[in-house]
Amino acid sequence: MYSYKWDTNTGGYLLTTQTGKFVANEIRPVFAEELSLTGLGKQFMYDKNELRPLLWAQRNIYLLNGEKVAQLNGTKYGQPLSPEYFFEGKLKLVPVDITAMVSNNSEIMDIVVADAKKRVKELYDKDIGRCDTTYIAFSGGKDSIALLDVCNRVLPLSVPVIFSDTDMELPDTYKVWEEIQKRYLEREFYKATSESSALENWRRFAPPSRTIRWCCSVHKSTPALMYLKSKLHKTSIKVMAFVGVRGEESLSRSFYVDSTDGAKNASQLNCMPILDWGAHELWLYIFANNLLLNCAYRKGLTRVGCLMCPESSEKYEWFVDKAYPRLLKPYKDIIIETSSKNFTTTKEKTNFVGSLNWQARKSGAVLKETLTNPLEDINGLIVTFQSPHFSKDLFYEWVKTLGTVVKERGSECQQLKLPNTLDNGIPFSFNAPYTGGGTVTFEFRDATEKEMLLPIIRSFLHKVSACVACRSCETECGVGAITFKNSKIKIDGTKCVKCRKCYEIDYACWRFKSMYKSENEQNKMSGINRYNNFGLRENWVSALTDLGSAFFPWNENHPLGKKMVESASAWFQQACLVEDKTRKLAPLYELFKKYGSDYSLGWDFIWVALANNAVLVKWFVTATEFEKPYMIEQLSGLLGESNPSLGQSTKEGGLAALKDMLTKSPLGGKGAVTLLEMKGKTLKNITRKTKDVDPFTILYGMYLIARKAERGSFTIRELLTADSESVFISPLVVFGITPETFKRQCQGLASKFPDYISTTFTHGNDGLTVFSQKYNTEDIIAIALGE
Template sequence: MYSYDWDPETGGFLLKSSPLKFSKEPRPVYYKELDILGFDKYWNYEKKDDFPYMWAESNNYIYRGRRVAKTKGGTVYTAPELILFEEPEPNDEPLRFVDIPAMVAKNQKIIDALAQDTIKKIYNTYIEYNNKVDVFYVAFSGGKDSVVTLDLVQRALPHNKFKVLFGDTGMESPDTYKEIKSIEQDCKDIKVEFLKAKSCLSPAQSWNVFGPPAVTIRWCCSVHKSAPQILLLREYTQNPNVRGMAFTGIRGDESLSRSEYDELNDGKKVRGQFSFHPILEWNSAELFTYIYQRKLRLNEAYKKGNSRVGCLVCPMSSGKHEYMKAVCYPKEVNGLLDKIKSTSGKINFTKDQMNKFVDEGLWKTRKTGRELNFGSDSHLIEVKNGKTVIIVRNLNDRWKEWAKTIGDFVELTPNDFSISFKEKIYSVHLQTEKTGIKITFPQCGNGKDDIKFISLFRSVVIKSIYCVRCGVCEANCTANCIDMSNGLKISNSCIHCYQCHDIYEHCLRYNSIRNRIGGERQMKGLDRYFSFGVRKRWIELYFQDRGSREFWDSDGHGEVANKKKDAFLNFIKDAGLVTFNRLHGDNKYTRNEANEFAKMLFNLGSDSDLTWALMLCNLAYTPEFNWFIKNVPFNENITQDRLKYMLNEAMENDTKGLGKRNVSDALKIILVTTPLGESIGLGDCDYTKKVNASGNETITLHSFHRRKWLSPDPNVILYSLYKFAENCGNYYQFTLSRLLNFNVDSNGVSPAEIFCLDHDTMEKILTGLSINHPEFITTQFTLDLDTITLNPEKTSVDVFKLF
């Protein structure tokens, strides 16, 4: 919230009343961190942790207002490199502690005002929701943020009006468990009830049956935190429909995704649960000042150089943070790393290769069970002559319980059953074959309700054969109709709300271990741009010649020759700029005539972001860009090595790796040299560019990350929406939720996925479009309902007229 200046006098900082534009999240540095990183070889300091010696901003170390060192790199097995800039103290004199009491005194006025403002917000939220929720609680993790939140809440509310709830994942550090024990006693002393929620599955069990979590398969949060907490609150309140208000320690400065949080969440993330983030706008400078001022407990993990507490091994963690945890808690970290190794499908890896696999974080990129040594599908779904057939290798009787969640279920014979759904009775027939149990649906057609019924029954099958009673489905059921305390029991009073089916791939375990069947599709033609990619300069020249023969005959004025010419031709075909016309030219290049779309872009110009964004709307339906958009996550640091690894599944026949190298190199050139990278957001790049004596350019891409298009143009989004609808088989009415659900297997690509746009941004754009272009689109956003309708009389081509 507030900016700060370094204060050489105290060794701390001075908060200023002006707002902070960008927080570097300063944190105190104690002697244990200095020891772990090897500073004791160069600096003289006393081994006491009464106070910190300096501060760290990211990887930079600040002593008395001066940057004296930084660290570079680091992995779980490799220490980061130390880079020293200057001696903290002259003549190797000992480091001085930060004068914390003096720093606190200087910042007291601002901190007091900030705390009082936050306390008022907490109290006002309590008053507003006192009759709307059943229980107020502080979601406690043992970290600095939840410690501050707890202190503020206990200052704002009577101690018998809220609880403290710790979600024990079983993967916390020993220091965190020590902290929890102390806080639990503190709560007891001030008569605040302290609750603990824990999954029935231990981490050892869950990692064995789910496989290690990954960036896009984060089953762990639901299984080990959300579901246990909801189930505990229901048991505690004896209310299956309990509505809780969680006071959390979420802060916007912690991550890009959290910076977009609203202060109050109305239960969209966790069904039926509200959350209020009182310190959302606090930065870490204010946070630590408050901790020191109030003399609050500080988790020992921070004094050992851990910038955050939480699960010891997490797919969202990287670099130096992983190294610090591995050094501080080797037994616990190695136990989880061993699970990664023992479940990996890399069964032919040597010990060194497996360590490298873990060290480089490649395990985090897993998308299916194909990368596990036990990942498999136990069922097959086929459509023959318009009829769906499900074959299950080993069908158990649990499906009969799950079937009750669809509608009234009747067992007619051992092999024939009926289920009511949407005022229709559906027959289900079982037949034993060599491959397993064959399930057919004799009276099921292809209508909208029939398709929905088949989807629900598929969910029933998946739940019955993959369920390990993790509790997520039970937590999703707000009607309290699912009991997993002793096997599985579905109540006969099930209200058929289908909330238990509203889970990724119907079951988080299946989503994590599913294999080839029904899994990722093989993609061909990924290396259409060879290793050359395309450069903005090539588009400039093509536009300059307005796609004429002169461009092709001159080899792009000498810049687009030989195989580069073929790569460029593939690119402009994919971007929708040309139409093949056998009568137009006399070779494979000149016969590709610039079309109306290209002529529109010629007028916009190659410097316009609109030009590149419109091309991307078309490129999203071609192999290389479609793979990129569907597989490269938002806001994650991606190296070229990681990119090649991610390509393994889509290019499994590329045994020598030449194709993956081509795709990686082509994407590197595109991201670095065209507006598709930084301007549009496909990749903010950290790279080095060198030109040798011969004038040849070499680009080294260190890493990149996808982010949202910062200035999305509504008309581009409208064009993309029509492309989406047309590729979905003229699907002209849909919801914003559908556009934001990227897990749906669909031929259409949502503009939200192409341009990394969030819910609020999309809603604003869609609302504006419906006002400015009602002839193309109408929208309705009321409460939890939303409908987006495109005019079926219009096409994506008609949108051109708006530019």
């Protein structure tokens, strides 16, 4: 990516041979439509019909020859704007001399474009041999329009362009879609759409959120993959997709490498040849080649996405609402209708939608209609599940992914025959009363069978409770056992190999995940103020290493107060410094004893342990984003949003403990997992930071979550997702490790410690195993101690 400087001769900019990074500081051209639409134009004199850019903008700041001339404040859905100007009187705007700007930059742009073309070819040649097909992804945005043009110069004409129409696209995007096909007449274009409408799915699944993005699977990747599968007449495919992703767009994307295999979808290899392009380079390419421009940009939208998106900003929704009046209303209505909140005034509703709190939803707990786990009754080897959400049809369809149902002749008895077994199977009965729902009872034959099957059956019952045939599972199945008929899922038991890849979505079903409400959520969260407002402090760890087992119980000579020792008891157990209940010193204690209470590796171990064991930290790491500062009031709002029935004092107590821990331990500060901004002695905001951790931390974290999950094998995809309901929180989520770095570190660990970890990252696989039957976290600490 080249740098740029403003050019008063053209009103545009000149690329310079310096390289630079512009994350979150993208520039964009500002057109007459935007000035009129926002009312900003009042102070400017300009031709309302001018097609060339009149200004440039960086976020909400408007620039003329690099000088700030105006700023838009308060761009929030449903709120009036307040423009601010930085000049006196009225300012006449002269259009940018695009022709001269393009010509002045052509030398450097030739290099940028040649590099991108070369990269397209390299990426294609490198991996096409192991892919069944390839396509150019099209979204109608500026990046995808430029990407298509670059790819068109290099890729064979047989490579089609696929537009995944989410049914929530901006009206201008549909216009671009019609037009773009006329520009590349020799190439095949295909529009992939879901069978059900976006609004229908918003009602069935409840609105998507940043962590529950069912919409991307149901309306984007699934339709495209289903199309390619049917085109190739194949049940399992490996696809190479050229996508217009750029690192400058967001901080998380700036960590990407330009080819990622299976990071978002196991069957897809993403190639990003313009990953390094800055917006200033992209705009030059668009102007130089007279490419189509989505009119949404002319209206002031900084990006082109869905009308209502869980990732969009307040500003984006303001512009969508203004540019396409009334189109947001149906989505807004569903956000209100599905929320468990009682709104009394229109203002409350507008604020709720405008504040974008609905995007922060982590589970179904804040919804009016929810799905819960079945009631479970375990009586020795007989286990009964009961739920008002069970459907008999779904039970007998999805049960084929567990085994074969065998009926005894002339009897009502049924058995679930597991694959590769010779016996008759596990007796079970399914009863569905007329009132709806159902009860299912399994009679396991021994304790090992029960232990092995119970977690699988629990996942299977999520599908039985919630499946509405969104087809996401169909794309996961490698043998084509899942089909879709009359809006229902059909499983071909003879084809199904019981691999349960279709269970890999968190909670085994998108809809269940989206609407799931834990039964005991309230009880769990109420534990967040058990720390007497104290956090885990470094000087407590120091006192523990001094006192050893004499730290508990408290006595009058103790260096800490009685309430502190009570609090330390909870924190130390959750941090794995002492053992549960017995409070016996745990091996992690030895690490601090040997290397001191500020030992950085030890605190990384503590952080991953707390993220898994302490409900407060678990909430914090799953509810907040990396690199985004949160004010304490904002955190309080988020905590209240995800746990509406939590009392004010509980919330305050929990947050006080969190603040105390971050300010008084190596978990907060420069180079730590959180960055703290102080105003005097008061903590103003907290930013979670990504951290390059020692491979030992990864190994420790993997053994820790293996104990939680009661298994040792994981896929990277499942390690990437987490919310406050997840059984475990992986080191990837805790430290913000990118999948590529994680893979590299795991491979390094596997070659150094083959007895402790193995990986299968080749040929599109993303599995790793830790040998939790043989070893545990204590063994990892022993290695760290050099024993």
